[in-house]
Amino acid sequence: MERVVVVEVLGRRGEVSQRVRLTQLPATIGRGWTSDVVVGDPTVDAAHARIVSDEAGALTLEDLGSVNGIQVGPSREKLTRIALNGLVTVRLGRAALRIVSGDQPVPPAIPDHDPTGRLAWLLATPGAMAATIAAGVVLIGLTFWLGSYEAKAGAGVAGQVVAFVAATAIWAGIWSFAGRLSVHQFRFWQHGALTWLVVLALLVWNTVESYADFLAPGQEAAQAAGGLVAGGLVVALIAAQLGLVSGLRRGRRIAVAVVLTTAFTGLAVLAGKAAKHDLAGGTVPITATLEPLPASVIPARSVDDFVQRTNALKQGVDRLVKTE
Amino acid sequence: MPWPETSRRLTAVGRQVFAAGCRLPAAWAVLLALAFGVASAQRPRHPAVTPAAEREDGQTPAVFRRFAGQVVKVQVIEIRSGAKAVTGSGFFVTRGGHVMTNYHVVSDLVRKPERYRAELIDSAGVTRPVTVIGVDVVHDLAVLASGQPAPGWFTLEPVTIAQGLRLYSLGHPADLGIAIVEGTFNGRLPHTLYPRIHFTGSINPGMSGGPTITLAGRVIGVNVATSGNQQSFLVPVDDASALLRRALGAPRPVDSLMADVGRELLHYQESYLATLFADSVPTVDLGGLRVPTRPAAFFNCWGESDEDETQPYESVHHYCSTDDDVFLSGDESTGIIDFQHDLLTTDALNTFRFHALYTNRFRSLGGDWQLDAEGDDDLTGYRCRTDNVRGGGGVTLKTVFCVRAYKKLPGLYDAVFRLAVLGRPRMGLLSTLTMSGVSFANAQTMVRRYVGAFRWSE
Numbered sequence: 001m002e003r004v005v006v007v008e009v010l011g012r013r014g015e016v017s018q019r020v021r022l023t024q025l026p027a028t029i030g031r032g033w034t035s036d037v038v039v040g041d042p043t044v045d046a047a048h049a050r051i052v053s054d055e056a057g058a059l060t061l062e063d064l065g066s067v068n069g070i071q072v073g074p075s076r077e078k079l080t081r082i083a084l085n086g087l088v089t090v091r092l093g094r095a096a097l098r099i100v101s102g103d104q105p106v107p108p109a110i111p112d113h114d115p116t117g118r119l120a121w122l123l124a125t126p127g128a129m130a131a132t133i134a135a136g137v138v139l140i141g142l143t144f145w146l147g148s149y150e151a152k153a154g155a156g157v158a159g160q161v162v163a164f165v166a167a168t169a170i171w172a173g174i175w176s177f178a179g180r181l182s183v184h185q186f187r188f189w190q191h192g193a194l195t196w197l198v199v200l201a202l203l204v205w206n207t208v209e210s211y212a213d214f215l216a217p218g219q220e221a222a223q224a225a226g227g228l229v230a231g232g233l234v235v236a237l238i239a240a241q242l243g244l245v246s247g248l249r250r251g252r253r254i255a256v257a258v259v260l261t262t263a264f265t266g267l268a269v270l271a272g273k274a275a276k277h278d279l280a281g282g283t284v285p286i287t288a289t290l291e292p293l294p295a296s297v298i299p300a301r302s303v304d305d306f307v308q309r310t311n312a313l314k315q316g317v318d319r320l321v322k323t324e
Numbered sequence: 325m326p327w328p329e330t331s332r333r334l335t336a337v338g339r340q341v342f343a344a345g346c347r348l349p350a351a352w353a354v355l356l357a358l359a360f361g362v363a364s365a366q367r368p369r370h371p372a373v374t375p376a377a378e379r380e381d382g383q384t385p386a387v388f389r390r391f392a393g394q395v396v397k398v399q400v401i402e403i404r405s406g407a408k409a410v411t412g413s414g415f416f417v418t419r420g421g422h423v424m425t426n427y428h429v430v431s432d433l434v435r436k437p438e439r440y441r442a443e444l445i446d447s448a449g450v451t452r453p454v455t456v457i458g459v460d461v462v463h464d465l466a467v468l469a470s471g472q473p474a475p476g477w478f479t480l481e482p483v484t485i486a487q488g489l490r491l492y493s494l495g496h497p498a499d500l501g502i503a504i505v506e507g508t509f510n511g512r513l514p515h516t517l518y519p520r521i522h523f524t525g526s527i528n529p530g531m532s533g534g535p536t537i538t539l540a541g542r543v544i545g546v547n548v549a550t551s552g553n554q555q556s557f558l559v560p561v562d563d564a565s566a567l568l569r570r571a572l573g574a575p576r577p578v579d580s581l582m583a584d585v586g587r588e589l590l591h592y593q594e595s596y597l598a599t600l601f602a603d604s605v606p607t608v609d610l611g612g613l614r615v616p617t618r619p620a621a622f623f624n625c626w627g628e629s630d631e632d633e634t635q636p637y638e639s640v641h642h643y644c645s646t647d648d649d650v651f652l653s654g655d656e657s658t659g660i661i662d663f664q665h666d667l668l669t670t671d672a673l674n675t676f677r678f679h680a681l682y683t684n685r686f687r688s689l690g691g692d693w694q695l696d697a698e699g700d701d702d703l704t705g706y707r708c709r710t711d712n713v714r715g716g717g718g719v720t721l722k723t724v725f726c727v728r729a730y731k732k733l734p735g736l737y738d739a740v741f742r743l744a745v746l747g748r749p750r751m752g753l754l755s756t757l758t759m760s761g762v763s764f765a766n767a768q769t770m771v772r773r774y775v776g777a778f779r780w781s782e
Contacts, residue, residue, distance in 0.1 A: 145677075146674075146676040146677055146680060147677075149636065149637065149673055149680050149681035150636070151635060215712075217710040217711055217712060218709060218710045218711060283697055284697045284706045284708055284726060286687045286695075286724055288686060288687070290679050290682045290746065290752070292675040293747070294747055295720035295746055295747025296747075298720050298746055298747065299712060300711075300712040300714040300721070301711055301712065301713055302713070303771070303776065306709075306725075306771075307768045309711070310709050310725050310771075313708070313709055313725065313727045317705075317706075317707050318729060320699060320705065320729065321704055321729050321731050321734075
């Protein structure tokens with residue numbers, strides 16, 4: 001079997017500037033033109049080092065009496081012989097080289113897949129992505145506008161929209177960058193479209209929840225379920241974006257997304273608690289919403305029924321007297 | 325306390341100022357005394373006054389000579405630091421050396437008998453330990469027992485006197501030594517839950533618990549509060565006399581006084597809430613709704629409109645409150661009922677934007693008004709229930725009822741009830757009823773009656 005050794009000459013930033021495939025040993029490395037691997041760095045000798053193989057096939061890098069010697073890792077120690085096992089990075093003077101035996105295995109290829117699944121058409125259609133983002137921006141603008149009640153609220157609403165768009169762009173940008181690193185795919189608009197799709201869904205869900213709480217207030221189970229749905233939407237977003245930046249399988253992506261969402265939510269809750277504690281010393285928030293619906297469609301109790309149901313509050317605070 | 329601050333509650337504010345004054349640290353008192361001493365040193369010690377002029381000066385010196393010896397200084401001492409926590413005044417009311425003073429002078433001791441002790445300093449400068457043997461928290465009175473005979477004492481008997489009669493108030497203002505203040509009797513305050521005498525004269529902090537007497541030495545009332553500008557208030561002698569009888573008949577050990585306070589407050593709220601909002605509550609029209617106003621003579625109501633042209637909405641406020649709070653401690657008073665209506669209307673906002681405003685106001689009525697989630701030494705945190713309610717008058721409401729319990733006064737609660745009128749596109753009415761120091765059942769009854777008072781105007 002032919003013995004193959006590959007020497008990669010690295011550039012300043014660690015990129016491969018030259019790759020030489022050696023099939024005959026010993027092979028020389030140096031600045032001289034007759035070297036098998038020519039390294040043009042002034043700190044490299046004309047004949048600096050050579051790669052040899054013994055009877056058993058073990059590879060060694062030997063110094064040929066060079067001025068600057070051979071160095072490995074952060075050490076400045078000049079070595080005369082180095083065993084070449086697997087992949088070894090050495091320095092000859094200021095030049096960095098990576099030497100690898102040809103029988104060294106390489107990692108499996110990263111699948112270069114186009115997005116699959118139900119959202120594939122969206123991510124493959126620029127028009128649909130633009131429409132999603134546009135719809136999201138319009139809806140967030142509308143939400144901010146209808147939530148404002150100051151005179152001349154326009155400027156403030158515009159500022160909020162710009163800030164929100166910037167935040168989604170940063171989010172999509174972070175994912176794009178991760179994709180660039182892992183699968184060499186930037187896909188900024190795909191990340192943006194996915195993000196805005198979930199923003200749209202969250203806005204719609206938020207409105208549904210708000211009206212539901214207005215019509216049937218104080219349903220803690222419903223509020224918890226509402227929170228779970230919102231969390232599920234965020235999990236779906238992160239899982240989809242993981243699909244764009246990695247070759248992870250669906251189950252694994254969802255698991256990672258759940259962990260990330262839980263961690264984010266936990267941090268947000270802690271931050272919120274800390275902020276509230278500092279600012280207000282812990283207050284009972286009144287979370288009720290008032291929605292513009294005619295009185296005839298609003299289910300309501302009689303006063304007596306309402307008052308009857310407040311009995312539980314007495315038990316609650318009486319218990320606090322005993323426990324605090 | 326989450327109660328909206330208002331400068332109108334003059335008695336309450338006056339009381340707080342007064343109580344704060346009582347708590348003047350000793351160092352301040354020394355400084356003040358020095359300042360006075362310096363000022364007086366610059367004047368001739370014996371101003372040239374002719375005997376005739378001295379006679380024209382009236383009867384005050386005679387009153388002072390005769391009765392000052394029956395007035396004492398009362399000090400509450402924090403046992404650990406050995407320093408004065410509160411100083412006030414008192415006066416002997418029995419031959420056996422019982423002293424009448426204000427509850428708010430000795431409230432620290434009543435609430436934490438293990439941390440404080442009380443003593444009196446008589447006119448001769450002799451200090452004696454005293455114990456509290458009875459309190460009347462509603463009228464702000466306390467009886468102390470000194471265990472030694474009094475050099476002289478006032479008898480507490482009912483008196484009827486004419487408005488304008490000259491009265492003399494005695495006490496120990498701000499640690500400066502005993503002082504006498506002249507003033508006039510101006511009858512009982514109208515529209516208060518419990519009686520108070522209006523005394524026109526400058527009672528000062530530290531004179532709390534001292535007597536206000538006639539020329540002949542008959543006690544008219546016990547100094548209790550001021551709102552400045554010579555408006556001072558006295559607890560009528562009848563209440564002091566009632567408490568004295570009770571305390572002498574059955575002296576209470578100090579560690580059971582707090583339970584007495586709780587029982588008294590429960591009894592008190594039962595009496596004044598019995599008919600409140602019960603039937604035919606007076607109402608006013610706000611935005612097409614009849615809403616309750618001044619449900620009893622002991623309430624005061626005020627109104628105002630926001631005329632801020634830069635806002636795309638208008639608001640009108642209507643506020644009613646009892647004046648009669650009950651002092652519990654330096655930072656806690658109870659027994660206040662108040663309610664506020666806030667009408668919001670708009671022409672400039674669409675119904676969605678209006679409801680965003682309405683929701684925001686519903687959640688944060690009254691600016692810094694907050695419901696503490698966490699309790700403290702005296703109160704638990706608030707717990708709330710939210711619901712939709714159709715009132716008897718066909719008005720659909722969003723309602724929130726929040727309550728917290730008094731930890732040391734079993735059976736007493738603070739409650740906050742808030743409602744928002746629903747179903748109108750560009751009109752909203754918020755209303756908040758706050759009740760402090762009430763039983764839970766009474767809080768519920770008040771809510772039922774309060775909601776019943778809301779109706780659409782025909």
